[in-house]
Amino acid sequence: xxxxxxxxxxxxxxxxxxxxxxxxxxxxxxxxxxxxxxxxxxxxxxxxxxxxxxxxxxxxxxxxxxxxxxxxxxxxxxxxxxxxxxxxxxxxxxxxxxxxxxxxxxxxxxxxxxxxxxxxxxxxxxxxxxxxxxxxxxxxxxxxxxxxxxxxxxxxxxxxxxxxxxxxxxxxxxxxxxxxxxxxxxxxxxxxxxxxxxxxxxxxxxxxxxxxxxxxxxxxxxxxxxxxxxxxxxxxxxxxxxxxxxxxxxxxxxxxxxxxxxxxxxxxxxxxxxxxxxxxxxxxxxxxxxxxxxxxxxxxxxxxxxxxxxxxxxxxxxxxxxxxxxxxxxxxxxxxxxxxxxxxxxxxxxxxxxxxxxxxxxxxxxxxxxxxxxxxxxxxxxxxxxxxxxxxxxxxxxxxxxxxxxxxxxxxxxxxxxxxxxxxxxxxxxxxxxxxxxxxxxxxxxxxxxxxxxxxxxxxxxxxxxxxxxxxxxxxxxxxxxxxxxxxxxxxxxxxxxxxxxxxxxxxxxxxxxxxxxxxxxxxxxxxxxxxxxxxxxxxxxxxxxxxxxxxxxxxxxxxxxxxxxxxxxxxxxxxxxxxxxxxxxxxxxxxxxxxxxxxxxxxxxxxxxxxxxxxxxxxxxxxxxxxxxxxxxxxxxxxxxxxxxxxxxxxxxxxxxxxxxxxxxxxxxxxxxxxxxxxxxxxxxxxxxxxxxxxxxxxxxxxxxxxxxxxxxxxxxxxxxxxxxxx
Numbered sequence: 001x002x003x004x005x006x007x008x009x010x011x012x013x014x015x016x017x018x019x020x021x022x023x024x025x026x027x028x029x030x031x032x033x034x035x036x037x038x039x040x041x042x043x044x045x046x047x048x049x050x051x052x053x054x055x056x057x058x059x060x061x062x063x064x065x066x067x068x069x070x071x072x073x074x075x076x077x078x079x080x081x082x083x084x085x086x087x088x089x090x091x092x093x094x095x096x097x098x099x100x101x102x103x104x105x106x107x108x109x110x111x112x113x114x115x116x117x118x119x120x121x122x123x124x125x126x127x128x129x130x131x132x133x134x135x136x137x138x139x140x141x142x143x144x145x146x147x148x149x150x151x152x153x154x155x156x157x158x159x160x161x162x163x164x165x166x167x168x169x170x171x172x173x174x175x176x177x178x179x180x181x182x183x184x185x186x187x188x189x190x191x192x193x194x195x196x197x198x199x200x201x202x203x204x205x206x207x208x209x210x211x212x213x214x215x216x217x218x219x220x221x222x223x224x225x226x227x228x229x230x231x232x233x234x235x236x237x238x239x240x241x242x243x244x245x246x247x248x249x250x251x252x253x254x255x256x257x258x259x260x261x262x263x264x265x266x267x268x269x270x271x272x273x274x275x276x277x278x279x280x281x282x283x284x285x286x287x288x289x290x291x292x293x294x295x296x297x298x299x300x301x302x303x304x305x306x307x308x309x310x311x312x313x314x315x316x317x318x319x320x321x322x323x324x325x326x327x328x329x330x331x332x333x334x335x336x337x338x339x340x341x342x343x344x345x346x347x348x349x350x351x352x353x354x355x356x357x358x359x360x361x362x363x364x365x366x367x368x369x370x371x372x373x374x375x376x377x378x379x380x381x382x383x384x385x386x387x388x389x390x391x392x393x394x395x396x397x398x399x400x401x402x403x404x405x406x407x408x409x410x411x412x413x414x415x416x417x418x419x420x421x422x423x424x425x426x427x428x429x430x431x432x433x434x435x436x437x438x439x440x441x442x443x444x445x446x447x448x449x450x451x452x453x454x455x456x457x458x459x460x461x462x463x464x465x466x467x468x469x470x471x472x473x474x475x476x477x478x479x480x481x482x483x484x485x486x487x488x489x490x491x492x493x494x495x496x497x498x499x500x501x502x503x504x505x506x507x508x509x510x511x512x513x514x515x516x517x518x519x520x521x522x523x524x525x526x527x528x529x530x531x532x533x534x535x536x537x538x539x540x541x542x543x544x545x546x547x548x549x550x551x552x553x554x555x556x557x558x559x560x561x562x563x564x565x566x567x568x569x570x571x572x573x574x575x576x577x578x579x580x581x582x583x584x585x586x587x588x589x590x591x592x593x594x595x596x597x598x599x600x601x602x603x604x605x606x607x608x609x610x611x612x613x614x615x616x617x618x619x620x621x622x623x624x625x626x627x628x629x630x631x632x633x634x635x636x637x638x639x640x641x642x643x644x645x646x647x648x649x650x651x652x653x654x655x656x657x658x659x660x661x662x663x664x665x666x667x668x669x670x671x672x673x674x675x676x677x678x679x680x681x682x683x684x685x686x687x688x689x690x691x692x693x694x695x696x697x698x699x700x701x702x703x704x705x706x707x708x709x710x711x712x713x714x715x716x717x718x719x720x721x722x723x724x725x726x727x728x
Contacts, residue, residue, distance in 0.1 A: 043540035044643075044719040046477055046507055046530065070141040072601025072613045075360035076110060078581040080588055080596075084355035086113065088332045089185070090589045092215045092324030093117045097181060100127035105179035105207060107166045107199060108186040109135035112146040112159060114215075116591050118183055119158040133158060134175055138165040148595045167202045179207060182214045182291070189267035189334065189362045190391060191219055191320045197295050197389045204294040214291040216324045221287050221392060222335070223318040223366075223385075225280040225375070227311040230273060230686075233423060234416035235261045235367035240423030246432055248461050250422055252493030256370075258486065259412045259457075261419055264391055265364035269621035270317050270336045271357075280313050280375055281305050283339065286385045286392065292326075300386040307375040314372040316383075316394055318364045334361045357577035357623035366394050367416075410489035412457070412482065415534050417687040422458060424687070430679060432462060434671035435525070438560050439467040442522055447471055449519045451554075453508065453547050454526035455479045460487060463525065464496050470523075472501045473516065475547075478531030480505035508547035513554060520556035524548060526563070527679075528669075537616045537691045538666045538681060539714070539721050542566065542637060546716075549642040563669040566637040568712060568721075569682065571630065572652060572701070575661040575692070577623025579603065582612060582694055603662075603694040614693040614723060619664050619683040622692070628658050628701060631682065634712050637667075649711040651728055654701040662694035663710065663725070693723045 041048050079085065093114065097104065102122060106115040115135040122131045137143040143163040150156040162174050171178055182203060186194045204212075233240050237259050238251040251259050270277070284305055289295055317336065324330040333339075373396050375381060382397040414422075421427055442448040448467070452460045452474045460474045460483075476483035484503030491498050504515060528544035548561060584602035585593035597605070603612040619625060635648030654660070664683050671677040681688035699706070707728040714721050 041533070042719065043533070043536060044543050044546040044716075045509070046533075046543060071145065071599050073615060074600075076142070077585070077596075077600040077602055078358055079360040080111065080113065080585055080593060080600075081581050081583060082356070082358045082360065085332055085358075086589045088322070088324050088330050089114055089183075089215065090117050092217075092330045093183060094121050094124070095325045095327070095330070096213050096215050097121040097127075097131075098125055099180075100125045100130050102127060102131040102181050102213075103175075103177060103179045104131070104133040104181040104183060105166075105175070105203070106133065106135040106159075107182065107184040107203065108194075109137040109146060109161065110142060110185070111149045111593060111596055112137075112155070112161070113588060113591060113593075114183045114185060115159045115161075116150070116153060116155050117589065118181070119155055120590070123158075128158075132160065132176075134160045134162070134179070136162045136164050136166050136169055138163065138168075145596055145599055149591070149593060152595045153591050166199055166207065169207060171207060175207065178209045180209045180212050182208055182212055184215075184291075187219070187320075187322075187361070190265045190318075190364050191221055191289070192387065192390050192392065195390065196289070197297060200291060200295050201297070212292060213326070216291050216322045217326045217328075218291065218323040219289045219320050220285060220323070221289075221318060221320045222283045223286050223316045223383075223394070224283045225305060225307070225313045225381070226315055226317050227278040227280055227372070228273060228276055228314050230276050230420075231365060231367065232314040232372060233420045235419055236370055236372075237419050237423050239371055240420070241428075244423070244425040244428050246425075246428055248428070248432075248458070248465060249490065249493055250458060250461070252490055255490060255493070258410060258489060259414060259419070259422070261367060261416050262413045263393065265318060265366050265393075266416055267362040268365050269359075269618075269623075270363040270365065271338075271623075272621045274336070274338050277317075278309060278311050279338070280307055280309050280311050281381075282308060283335075284383075286318065287387060297389050298387065300384060303383040303385060305381045305383055307377055307379045307381060310375065310377050312372040312374050313368055313381075313396070315368055316366040318366065318392070334363060336363050356580060358581055359578075359617075359622075365416075368396055409482065410485040412479070412486050414531075418529070418534065421687045427679065428458070430671065430677050431458065431527075434562055434677045435459070435462045435466055437672060438523055438525070438562055439463060439470065441560060442467060442470065445522060447519070448522040449473065449516060450523035450525065451475060451511075451521050451551065452525055453544055453551070454528045455483065455531040456525075456527045456529050457483060457486060459525050459527060460501065461490075461494055461496070463523070464501055465494060468497065468500065470500065471517075471519070474501065474503045475508065475511070476503055476505050476531075477507045478533070508550040511551060511554065516554060521551065521554050521559055522556050524551065524555065524559060524561045528563070535616060535689070537614065537721075538689065539568070539691070540719070541667065542643070542714075542719065545637055545639055545643045546719075548639055552642060561639050563639060563671050563679075564673055565639055565670045566667045567670065568634045568637070568648065568665065569631050569668055570634055570663045570665040570710065571632065571682075572628040572654060572660050572708070573619070573662060573664050573683075573692075574624075574626040574628055574658045575619075575622055575694070576659065578617065578625075578692065579661040579694060579698060582615075604697060606696040611696045611723075611725075612694050614665065614691045614721070616689040617692050618686065618688075619690050619692065620686050625683070626656075626658060627683075628654050628656055628660050630655055632710075634665075634710065635714070637714075643716045645716050646714040647711070649709065651707060651709050654703055654706045654708075657702045658700075660695065660699045660701045660708075662692055663723070665691040665693060665723070691721075693725075695725060699727070
């Protein structure tokens, strides 16, 4: 049975040409002359290692399967299941390739779908033998998979594939002559983040004829002002945490922005927030990008927006529309679904027909600083939009100064979900209650010592403020010196003496008694939270357990550990939209893609006993969802003991009728020995990702007769958690 790997979160496709590779190419010994390296993270240790990906693959040999971990966690499968996207590209390519002598270049070819569409269109117009199709795919594991797809469709001699970035191609070397048709799909949710502009610039300069045909032909970005308390909480920590009134200030007065989100557009499934959003304007056009001509690196535009309601603008929600053909008859949009219900005119310019839910392209959110901009109906607002080579940014004329220069060394940039969590009154109250109980044990000890084992700046502040005599050692393995600079900057505002706080910035494996001044540790705490690994599966935070094990020789006999334990919990779910995006591929616009299913981690039509990988999602953003069972506990992780293998199993009964597509899985963290303070991170907790294990096949269930047995096993050496489910 395949494991639920902790190695990766769901990732977008690797960046194309101009942004470089996730893989490092190097010459190896003669036994492996062409190899690349894939970076992998060990979730339990935080260590990175390079995996060798063999580039050589004989044409007559059976293909060597690419490790699932390399591709199953990317967005390729979801993208190939996007029927609207595939159909739009097929129609546009058929309409564009009309000259039998066309020389087509596909940049960022993926599985080769667009290349094969181009070769088929060329054949239809009699171009075999005169025209040609060349493709480049720099991500080596995907390039290897593309060769398998080409062979499965008899296209290996109709598409010339190069395992290179497009800026490594040269006319007269790889390409016989400049291409007169460019097909590409190097777009992310923001449009520009995968290097669209530099890739097009190089292609127009070096690889294409003057005035080439392109698919897509044009992309247009749109925005809309919204009011949303939820979105406000995701960026305004200073005003949000003031509601907690607990005496701890992560963003003291005068340092309101010392902890913030990155000033960029953040991808999000905004349809999930439709009932919580008030629209404050009609959609407005931001930028047009023409693929058929060389784009500018930087532009700025002034936009006048008429407010349609009273409110406070907390964010700009943006999306884009592709015009795939020059005639403007083939469109694809990432607009939120509320656009289809709008009464505004010319909707076709900013949205198209409703399509299936997909995860590879979302909407984007730009946060307006502070409490947002107050607006009144019919008021005209001024907005400045600008873009560089990889991103679009905005500046409101009210209370939203443009960021200039680089952040100071004491500034922390966190994800929106982490910002919202740090301001959450209930969550902070739970931590404070647990910490107050823990430090009360230490009041009679002389110079007790506490280690904050993770990257929690809040816990470092809490323990220091609750017991000033406590010697606090903050490991901050991810934040490192940046975390130390931050604590130093806000210490005075929180009445802390820095002579009792030391930031080590190292991992547990490197801590010795010398670092502790030969004192044993009385208190070991963590949220747990590890900076930079927020997108991974929930049990990656069991790194805390591993580090507790490494620190065991340094702990006093009665050391208190918080959290005390973790509980692996799950519930059965109906997830039709997510299932549709992850189901196995067969025919994709006339091309057999079944060979990619195993490598991309597809669900459905699998062999008996097989199932796809467990992947991290914000379940609340996964389209239509429905709980089909109560919440079950599968296993406990007891942090009072060293890390060890764990096994758990339980029989589940279904609470309602429906189609079960899989399980949502998460860890609840028990902070105290009485099990009275528990941090829940399940689907109702929107600031955490859950693991989703899809079944090999959906199952019709009902309360009267449906029962299923679920098992899980944790490997303490690799951090992998494997699941198995069987009907009872």
